[in-house]
Amino acid sequence: MTWTAPEVPRNEPPMVSAERASLESWLAYHRATLLTKCAGLTAEQLALRPVTSSTLSLLGLVRHMAEVERWWFRILFDGQKDLDDLYCPDEDPDGDFDRAAAATAEADFAVFASECELADRAAAGRSLDETFPHPRRGEPIDLRWVYVHMIEEYARHNGHADLLRELTDGVTGE
Template identity: 60%
Template sequence: MTTWTAPEIDRTHEPLVADERTMLEGWLDYHRDTLLHKCAGLTADQLRTASVEPSALSLLGLVLHMTDVERSWFRQRFAGQDLPDLYDFDTDNDADFHAAADADPEAAFAAFRAEVDAARAATAGRSLDETFTPTRSDGTRTRTFSLRWAYVHMIEEYARHNGHADLIRERIDGVTGD
């Protein structure tokens, strides 16, 4: 029986000189790839290894979380696509992280890649100045955001979680690096 391991990633590097859109998309892609890079070569059990008790934070949990975040910000909120939520956060604020215990890592990685592709499609050709005002589950409207804000927020979200991924990976097998 072959044990699945997270594939090696040929990471996209951020552009050093570019227009704003290319720079934002480049940095976002770099951080997307960095998360998967931190998982490369690990088995399903290693990907499920929690950072430290009692936290449920794991590398696989981060992949599940960022899949949901991609869907939420780019497709549900910005593009207004009527898509089901991936997790029931009304009953568990950490449902995505808790789902890692039973998740199939290969399917989770495929879902992540598919959601990233769908996010790219949802934003393709759209102005960074375009705004959106998401609706909460209770029907009330939230603050108004620009697509530019969403890109910056996603870069920040990945950067923070990639820091978590660094520490988790070092705990699993001692691997460090960017």
């Protein structure tokens, strides 16, 4: 039997809330939005690359965002330098997209869920003002910047997911 991406609950962020609660709820909303774009598709559909000039697939986006969650929250912010990249070793920096395959879809979704949970743990109880050096610029950035960047990253890739989903089976949505 072919694995199918499950339906996921998606809660609207509150209209009024404290800064931390707002950042956390918007990040959770965008995480769920990506999974909503995948819900109901088979592993084979998730691995489709409907734009022939690109290696983008819905599964590739899930893998990429698992990688990004790990990178920003755990490796850079929390200092877990012993962690390896999930899908993008130095010799294959686009492995999250290029190696996305139907055979690993269920496992890749589990990795995504785990990385989101571990990212939340890494940030739990930590000040939004806590800083660490930006990996390319070297200047300090804070945890608040990571949340805003992750919300932006998801928003951009959720737009890609909209198009990929429509090209895959014609479904459109929010």
